[in-house]
Amino acid sequence: MTETTASLLPYLGVLKVSGEDRASFLHNQLSNDVNNLPIAQACYATYNTPKGRVLANMLVLNTGDELWLIMSADLIEAIAKRLRMFVLRSKVTLANASDSLGVASNIVPTDEDYALPEVPPLLLNAELNDGVWRIALPHEGVLCVGDISALPAHNEKAELQWRSHEINHGYPWIRAANSETCVAQMLNQHLLGGVHFRKGCYPGQEIIARAQYRGQVKRGLVMYGSNQLVEAGEKLFDDAGEEVGVVINAIPQAMGSLILAVVKYSVENERLNTEKAAALDFKRRFYTVAEEAQ
Structure with a gap:
Protein backbone atom coordinates (compact mmCIF):
# COMPACT_ATOMS: atom_id res chain seq x y z
CA MET A 1 0.00 0.00 0.00
CA PRO A 172 -1.77 27.60 -9.98
CA TRP A 173 -1.60 29.79 -6.90
CA ILE A 174 -1.23 33.52 -7.45
CA ARG A 175 1.40 35.01 -5.14
CA ALA A 176 2.17 38.63 -4.24
CA ALA A 177 4.94 38.59 -6.86
CA ASN A 178 2.51 38.00 -9.74
CA SER A 179 -0.77 39.47 -8.51
CA GLU A 180 -2.60 41.43 -11.26
CA THR A 181 -0.60 39.86 -14.10
CA CYS A 182 -3.29 37.57 -15.58
CA VAL A 183 -6.99 37.29 -16.26
CA ALA A 184 -8.80 34.24 -14.88
CA GLN A 185 -8.75 32.25 -18.15
CA MET A 186 -4.97 32.51 -18.41
CA LEU A 187 -4.87 30.65 -15.09
CA ASN A 188 -7.49 28.10 -16.24
CA GLN A 189 -9.88 29.17 -13.50
CA HIS A 190 -12.79 28.69 -15.90
CA LEU A 191 -11.76 25.02 -16.35
CA LEU A 192 -10.92 24.35 -12.70
CA GLY A 193 -14.28 25.61 -11.40
CA GLY A 194 -13.23 29.06 -10.24
CA VAL A 195 -15.59 31.10 -12.43
CA HIS A 196 -19.39 30.93 -12.47
CA PHE A 197 -20.58 32.58 -15.67
CA ARG A 198 -24.24 32.95 -14.63
CA LYS A 199 -23.89 34.35 -11.12
CA GLY A 200 -24.10 38.08 -11.92
CA CYS A 201 -21.80 41.03 -11.46
CA TYR A 202 -18.50 41.22 -9.60
CA PRO A 203 -15.30 43.22 -10.18
CA GLY A 204 -13.81 42.28 -13.56
CA GLN A 205 -16.87 40.24 -14.61
CA GLU A 206 -17.37 42.05 -17.91
CA ILE A 207 -13.74 41.57 -18.95
CA ILE A 208 -13.72 37.89 -17.95
CA ALA A 209 -17.00 37.22 -19.78
CA ARG A 210 -15.78 38.99 -22.91
CA ALA A 211 -12.56 36.97 -22.84
CA GLN A 212 -14.60 33.78 -22.55
CA TYR A 213 -17.12 34.39 -25.29
CA ARG A 214 -15.11 36.45 -27.77
CA GLY A 215 -11.91 34.42 -27.66
CA GLN A 216 -9.65 37.27 -26.61
CA VAL A 217 -7.28 35.26 -24.41
CA LYS A 218 -3.96 34.60 -26.13
CA ARG A 219 -1.97 33.26 -23.19
CA GLY A 220 -2.26 30.09 -21.16
CA LEU A 221 -0.70 27.85 -18.52
CA VAL A 222 2.38 25.86 -19.49
CA MET A 223 4.74 23.71 -17.42
CA TYR A 224 8.48 24.09 -17.93
CA GLY A 225 11.68 22.75 -16.50
CA SER A 226 14.93 24.63 -15.95
CA ASN A 227 18.42 23.65 -14.81
CA GLN A 228 18.52 26.82 -12.71
CA LEU A 229 16.49 28.18 -9.80
CA VAL A 230 13.52 30.26 -10.92
CA GLU A 231 11.16 32.34 -8.78
CA ALA A 232 7.48 33.30 -9.00
CA GLY A 233 6.92 36.64 -10.70
CA GLU A 234 9.93 36.48 -13.04
CA LYS A 235 9.12 37.67 -16.56
CA LEU A 236 9.82 35.40 -19.51
CA PHE A 237 11.37 36.41 -22.83
CA ASP A 238 11.80 34.79 -26.23
CA ASP A 239 15.08 34.77 -28.21
CA ALA A 240 14.24 38.18 -29.66
CA GLY A 241 14.02 39.68 -26.18
CA GLU A 242 10.24 40.17 -26.30
CA GLU A 243 8.36 39.70 -23.01
CA VAL A 244 6.08 36.69 -23.57
CA GLY A 245 5.03 35.46 -20.14
CA VAL A 246 5.38 35.35 -16.37
CA VAL A 247 6.28 32.65 -13.85
CA ILE A 248 3.31 31.82 -11.61
CA ASN A 249 4.76 29.05 -9.43
CA ALA A 250 8.19 27.41 -9.27
CA ILE A 251 9.75 24.84 -6.98
CA PRO A 252 13.36 23.71 -6.63
CA GLN A 253 14.28 20.26 -7.85
CA ALA A 254 17.51 18.25 -7.81
CA MET A 255 18.54 19.60 -11.21
CA GLY A 256 16.92 23.04 -11.17
CA SER A 257 13.26 24.08 -11.09
CA LEU A 258 9.78 22.88 -12.05
CA ILE A 259 7.76 25.83 -13.29
CA LEU A 260 4.17 26.77 -14.00
CA ALA A 261 4.00 29.87 -16.20
CA VAL A 262 1.52 31.86 -18.26
CA VAL A 263 2.88 32.45 -21.78
CA LYS A 264 1.73 33.45 -25.23
CA TYR A 265 0.26 30.50 -27.13
CA SER A 266 2.55 31.21 -30.06
CA VAL A 267 5.77 30.59 -28.11
CA GLU A 268 4.90 27.69 -25.81
CA ASN A 269 7.31 25.28 -27.54
CA GLU A 270 10.17 27.74 -27.78
CA ARG A 271 13.08 27.83 -25.39
CA LEU A 272 12.33 30.82 -23.18
CA ASN A 273 14.53 32.77 -20.80
CA THR A 274 13.93 34.56 -17.52
CA GLU A 275 15.17 38.00 -16.53
CA LYS A 276 18.08 36.26 -14.81
CA ALA A 277 18.95 34.35 -18.01
CA ALA A 278 17.67 30.97 -16.83
CA ALA A 279 16.57 28.87 -19.82
CA LEU A 280 13.18 27.10 -19.72
CA ASP A 281 12.34 23.89 -21.59
CA PHE A 282 8.73 23.09 -22.53
CA LYS A 283 7.14 20.12 -20.74
CA ARG A 284 3.36 20.34 -21.00
CA ARG A 285 0.57 22.79 -21.68
CA PHE A 286 -2.68 23.02 -19.74
CA TYR A 287 -4.97 24.92 -22.08
CA THR A 288 -7.20 23.24 -24.63
CA VAL A 289 -6.78 22.95 -28.42
CA ALA A 290 -10.00 24.92 -28.90
CA GLU A 291 -8.57 27.82 -26.91
CA GLU A 292 -5.31 27.64 -28.84
CA ALA A 293 -7.22 28.22 -32.08
CA GLN A 294 -8.92 31.38 -30.84
Whole structure:
Protein backbone atom coordinates (compact mmCIF):
# COMPACT_ATOMS: atom_id res chain seq x y z
CA MET A 1 0.00 0.00 0.00
CA THR A 2 1.37 3.40 -0.98
CA GLU A 3 1.89 5.71 1.97
CA THR A 4 0.33 9.17 1.95
CA THR A 5 2.48 12.21 2.58
CA ALA A 6 1.31 15.19 4.60
CA SER A 7 2.73 18.55 5.59
CA LEU A 8 1.76 21.95 6.84
CA LEU A 9 1.84 24.39 3.89
CA PRO A 10 3.26 27.69 5.20
CA TYR A 11 2.77 29.45 1.85
CA LEU A 12 -1.03 29.23 2.27
CA GLY A 13 -3.11 31.08 4.84
CA VAL A 14 -6.73 31.64 5.87
CA LEU A 15 -8.84 34.80 5.81
CA LYS A 16 -11.96 34.34 7.97
CA VAL A 17 -15.11 36.17 6.92
CA SER A 18 -17.95 36.32 9.44
CA GLY A 19 -21.17 38.28 9.96
CA GLU A 20 -24.70 37.74 8.70
CA ASP A 21 -23.99 39.40 5.34
CA ARG A 22 -20.80 37.41 4.64
CA ALA A 23 -22.20 35.30 1.78
CA SER A 24 -23.91 38.12 -0.10
CA PHE A 25 -20.89 40.38 0.38
CA LEU A 26 -18.41 37.84 -1.00
CA HIS A 27 -20.85 36.86 -3.75
CA ASN A 28 -20.62 40.44 -5.04
CA GLN A 29 -16.81 40.46 -4.87
CA LEU A 30 -15.68 37.01 -6.05
CA SER A 31 -16.01 35.12 -9.33
CA ASN A 32 -17.98 32.16 -7.99
CA ASP A 33 -21.51 31.69 -6.61
CA VAL A 34 -20.87 32.13 -2.88
CA ASN A 35 -24.56 32.81 -2.15
CA ASN A 36 -25.38 29.21 -3.04
CA LEU A 37 -22.30 27.55 -1.53
CA PRO A 38 -23.69 24.88 0.83
CA ILE A 39 -22.31 24.22 4.29
CA ALA A 40 -19.48 21.66 4.21
CA GLN A 41 -18.70 22.54 0.60
CA ALA A 42 -15.92 24.57 -0.97
CA CYS A 43 -15.30 26.21 -4.32
CA TYR A 44 -12.45 27.83 -6.20
CA ALA A 45 -12.80 31.56 -6.87
CA THR A 46 -10.82 34.60 -7.96
CA TYR A 47 -10.80 38.17 -6.69
CA ASN A 48 -10.17 40.55 -9.56
CA THR A 49 -9.52 44.17 -10.39
CA PRO A 50 -12.18 46.02 -12.40
CA LYS A 51 -9.94 45.36 -15.44
CA GLY A 52 -10.26 41.61 -14.87
CA ARG A 53 -6.76 40.98 -13.53
CA VAL A 54 -6.57 38.34 -10.80
CA LEU A 55 -5.53 39.82 -7.46
CA ALA A 56 -5.74 36.41 -5.80
CA ASN A 57 -7.20 32.99 -6.44
CA MET A 58 -8.54 30.99 -3.54
CA LEU A 59 -10.63 28.19 -2.12
CA VAL A 60 -13.78 29.36 -0.34
CA LEU A 61 -14.95 26.98 2.42
CA ASN A 62 -18.38 27.29 4.05
CA THR A 63 -17.96 26.09 7.64
CA GLY A 64 -21.53 27.04 8.58
CA ASP A 65 -20.74 29.96 10.87
CA GLU A 66 -18.04 31.49 8.69
CA LEU A 67 -16.55 31.52 5.22
CA TRP A 68 -12.85 30.73 5.10
CA LEU A 69 -10.81 32.06 2.18
CA ILE A 70 -7.71 29.92 1.61
CA MET A 71 -5.10 31.74 -0.46
CA SER A 72 -1.44 32.62 -0.69
CA ALA A 73 -0.34 33.78 2.76
CA ASP A 74 1.57 36.75 1.37
CA LEU A 75 -1.65 38.19 -0.11
CA ILE A 76 -4.02 37.94 2.84
CA GLU A 77 -3.42 41.35 4.40
CA ALA A 78 -3.65 43.15 1.05
CA ILE A 79 -6.83 41.29 0.06
CA ALA A 80 -8.43 41.90 3.47
CA LYS A 81 -7.62 45.60 3.23
CA ARG A 82 -9.11 45.86 -0.25
CA LEU A 83 -12.27 43.93 0.67
CA ARG A 84 -12.83 46.13 3.75
CA MET A 85 -13.07 49.14 1.43
CA PHE A 86 -16.35 47.72 0.09
CA VAL A 87 -17.95 46.49 3.32
CA LEU A 88 -19.74 49.84 3.92
CA ARG A 89 -22.91 49.01 5.90
CA SER A 90 -22.75 45.27 5.38
CA LYS A 91 -22.49 43.20 8.54
CA VAL A 92 -19.17 41.57 7.70
CA THR A 93 -15.91 41.08 9.60
CA LEU A 94 -12.66 39.99 7.98
CA ALA A 95 -9.77 38.59 10.01
CA ASN A 96 -6.43 37.06 9.07
CA ALA A 97 -6.59 33.76 10.95
CA SER A 98 -3.25 32.39 9.78
CA ASP A 99 -1.75 32.55 13.28
CA SER A 100 -4.26 29.98 14.55
CA LEU A 101 -5.56 28.23 11.43
CA GLY A 102 -3.26 26.33 9.12
CA VAL A 103 -3.46 24.60 5.76
CA ALA A 104 -1.91 21.18 5.17
CA SER A 105 -1.53 18.74 2.29
CA ASN A 106 -2.41 15.08 2.08
CA ILE A 107 -1.67 13.05 -1.06
CA VAL A 108 -0.56 9.70 -2.32
CA PRO A 109 2.47 10.64 -4.44
CA THR A 110 2.08 9.62 -8.09
CA ASP A 111 3.65 10.44 -11.44
CA GLU A 112 0.40 9.68 -13.28
CA ASP A 113 -0.81 12.40 -15.64
CA TYR A 114 -4.13 13.99 -14.78
CA ALA A 115 -6.44 15.48 -17.38
CA LEU A 116 -8.28 18.72 -16.72
CA PRO A 117 -11.90 18.14 -15.61
CA GLU A 118 -14.33 17.71 -18.51
CA VAL A 119 -16.89 19.78 -16.57
CA PRO A 120 -15.67 22.52 -14.23
CA PRO A 121 -16.30 21.32 -10.63
CA LEU A 122 -18.12 24.27 -9.08
CA LEU A 123 -18.57 22.50 -5.71
CA LEU A 124 -16.01 20.50 -3.74
CA ASN A 125 -16.87 18.22 -0.83
CA ALA A 126 -15.45 19.01 2.61
CA GLU A 127 -15.61 16.86 5.73
CA LEU A 128 -15.00 17.94 9.32
CA ASN A 129 -13.08 15.40 11.39
CA ASP A 130 -11.49 16.14 14.79
CA GLY A 131 -11.60 19.87 14.15
CA VAL A 132 -9.99 19.69 10.71
CA TRP A 133 -11.78 20.29 7.43
CA ARG A 134 -10.67 17.96 4.63
CA ILE A 135 -11.40 19.34 1.15
CA ALA A 136 -11.25 16.76 -1.66
CA LEU A 137 -9.70 18.45 -4.70
CA PRO A 138 -10.23 17.38 -8.34
CA HIS A 139 -6.57 16.40 -8.74
CA GLU A 140 -7.10 13.73 -6.04
CA GLY A 141 -5.19 15.56 -3.35
CA VAL A 142 -6.80 16.59 -0.06
CA LEU A 143 -6.35 20.02 1.47
CA CYS A 144 -6.71 20.03 5.26
CA VAL A 145 -7.68 23.23 7.07
CA GLY A 146 -8.00 23.71 10.81
CA ASP A 147 -6.23 24.54 14.05
CA ILE A 148 -2.49 24.40 13.48
CA SER A 149 -2.05 22.13 16.51
CA ALA A 150 -4.30 19.51 14.87
CA LEU A 151 -2.41 19.49 11.56
CA PRO A 152 0.73 17.61 10.59
CA ALA A 153 4.03 19.40 11.15
CA HIS A 154 5.85 21.03 8.29
CA ASN A 155 7.84 18.53 6.25
CA GLU A 156 9.88 20.12 3.48
CA LYS A 157 9.96 17.02 1.30
CA ALA A 158 6.20 16.46 1.61
CA GLU A 159 5.50 20.13 0.88
CA LEU A 160 7.56 19.95 -2.31
CA GLN A 161 5.73 16.77 -3.33
CA TRP A 162 2.41 18.59 -2.93
CA ARG A 163 3.57 21.65 -4.84
CA SER A 164 5.00 19.44 -7.59
CA HIS A 165 1.67 17.56 -7.73
CA GLU A 166 -0.26 20.78 -8.22
CA ILE A 167 2.14 22.11 -10.86
CA ASN A 168 2.06 18.78 -12.72
CA HIS A 169 -1.75 18.95 -12.78
CA GLY A 170 -1.99 22.64 -13.75
CA TYR A 171 -3.32 24.13 -10.49
CA PRO A 172 -1.77 27.60 -9.98
CA TRP A 173 -1.60 29.79 -6.90
CA ILE A 174 -1.23 33.52 -7.45
CA ARG A 175 1.40 35.01 -5.14
CA ALA A 176 2.17 38.63 -4.24
CA ALA A 177 4.94 38.59 -6.86
CA ASN A 178 2.51 38.00 -9.74
CA SER A 179 -0.77 39.47 -8.51
CA GLU A 180 -2.60 41.43 -11.26
CA THR A 181 -0.60 39.86 -14.10
CA CYS A 182 -3.29 37.57 -15.58
CA VAL A 183 -6.99 37.29 -16.26
CA ALA A 184 -8.80 34.24 -14.88
CA GLN A 185 -8.75 32.25 -18.15
CA MET A 186 -4.97 32.51 -18.41
CA LEU A 187 -4.87 30.65 -15.09
CA ASN A 188 -7.49 28.10 -16.24
CA GLN A 189 -9.88 29.17 -13.50
CA HIS A 190 -12.79 28.69 -15.90
CA LEU A 191 -11.76 25.02 -16.35
CA LEU A 192 -10.92 24.35 -12.70
CA GLY A 193 -14.28 25.61 -11.40
CA GLY A 194 -13.23 29.06 -10.24
CA VAL A 195 -15.59 31.10 -12.43
CA HIS A 196 -19.39 30.93 -12.47
CA PHE A 197 -20.58 32.58 -15.67
CA ARG A 198 -24.24 32.95 -14.63
CA LYS A 199 -23.89 34.35 -11.12
CA GLY A 200 -24.10 38.08 -11.92
CA CYS A 201 -21.80 41.03 -11.46
CA TYR A 202 -18.50 41.22 -9.60
CA PRO A 203 -15.30 43.22 -10.18
CA GLY A 204 -13.81 42.28 -13.56
CA GLN A 205 -16.87 40.24 -14.61
CA GLU A 206 -17.37 42.05 -17.91
CA ILE A 207 -13.74 41.57 -18.95
CA ILE A 208 -13.72 37.89 -17.95
CA ALA A 209 -17.00 37.22 -19.78
CA ARG A 210 -15.78 38.99 -22.91
CA ALA A 211 -12.56 36.97 -22.84
CA GLN A 212 -14.60 33.78 -22.55
CA TYR A 213 -17.12 34.39 -25.29
CA ARG A 214 -15.11 36.45 -27.77
CA GLY A 215 -11.91 34.42 -27.66
CA GLN A 216 -9.65 37.27 -26.61
CA VAL A 217 -7.28 35.26 -24.41
CA LYS A 218 -3.96 34.60 -26.13
CA ARG A 219 -1.97 33.26 -23.19
CA GLY A 220 -2.26 30.09 -21.16
CA LEU A 221 -0.70 27.85 -18.52
CA VAL A 222 2.38 25.86 -19.49
CA MET A 223 4.74 23.71 -17.42
CA TYR A 224 8.48 24.09 -17.93
CA GLY A 225 11.68 22.75 -16.50
CA SER A 226 14.93 24.63 -15.95
CA ASN A 227 18.42 23.65 -14.81
CA GLN A 228 18.52 26.82 -12.71
CA LEU A 229 16.49 28.18 -9.80
CA VAL A 230 13.52 30.26 -10.92
CA GLU A 231 11.16 32.34 -8.78
CA ALA A 232 7.48 33.30 -9.00
CA GLY A 233 6.92 36.64 -10.70
CA GLU A 234 9.93 36.48 -13.04
CA LYS A 235 9.12 37.67 -16.56
CA LEU A 236 9.82 35.40 -19.51
CA PHE A 237 11.37 36.41 -22.83
CA ASP A 238 11.80 34.79 -26.23
CA ASP A 239 15.08 34.77 -28.21
CA ALA A 240 14.24 38.18 -29.66
CA GLY A 241 14.02 39.68 -26.18
CA GLU A 242 10.24 40.17 -26.30
CA GLU A 243 8.36 39.70 -23.01
CA VAL A 244 6.08 36.69 -23.57
CA GLY A 245 5.03 35.46 -20.14
CA VAL A 246 5.38 35.35 -16.37
CA VAL A 247 6.28 32.65 -13.85
CA ILE A 248 3.31 31.82 -11.61
CA ASN A 249 4.76 29.05 -9.43
CA ALA A 250 8.19 27.41 -9.27
CA ILE A 251 9.75 24.84 -6.98
CA PRO A 252 13.36 23.71 -6.63
CA GLN A 253 14.28 20.26 -7.85
CA ALA A 254 17.51 18.25 -7.81
CA MET A 255 18.54 19.60 -11.21
CA GLY A 256 16.92 23.04 -11.17
CA SER A 257 13.26 24.08 -11.09
CA LEU A 258 9.78 22.88 -12.05
CA ILE A 259 7.76 25.83 -13.29
CA LEU A 260 4.17 26.77 -14.00
CA ALA A 261 4.00 29.87 -16.20
CA VAL A 262 1.52 31.86 -18.26
CA VAL A 263 2.88 32.45 -21.78
CA LYS A 264 1.73 33.45 -25.23
CA TYR A 265 0.26 30.50 -27.13
CA SER A 266 2.55 31.21 -30.06
CA VAL A 267 5.77 30.59 -28.11
CA GLU A 268 4.90 27.69 -25.81
CA ASN A 269 7.31 25.28 -27.54
CA GLU A 270 10.17 27.74 -27.78
CA ARG A 271 13.08 27.83 -25.39
CA LEU A 272 12.33 30.82 -23.18
CA ASN A 273 14.53 32.77 -20.80
CA THR A 274 13.93 34.56 -17.52
CA GLU A 275 15.17 38.00 -16.53
CA LYS A 276 18.08 36.26 -14.81
CA ALA A 277 18.95 34.35 -18.01
CA ALA A 278 17.67 30.97 -16.83
CA ALA A 279 16.57 28.87 -19.82
CA LEU A 280 13.18 27.10 -19.72
CA ASP A 281 12.34 23.89 -21.59
CA PHE A 282 8.73 23.09 -22.53
CA LYS A 283 7.14 20.12 -20.74
CA ARG A 284 3.36 20.34 -21.00
CA ARG A 285 0.57 22.79 -21.68
CA PHE A 286 -2.68 23.02 -19.74
CA TYR A 287 -4.97 24.92 -22.08
CA THR A 288 -7.20 23.24 -24.63
CA VAL A 289 -6.78 22.95 -28.42
CA ALA A 290 -10.00 24.92 -28.90
CA GLU A 291 -8.57 27.82 -26.91
CA GLU A 292 -5.31 27.64 -28.84
CA ALA A 293 -7.22 28.22 -32.08
CA GLN A 294 -8.92 31.38 -30.84
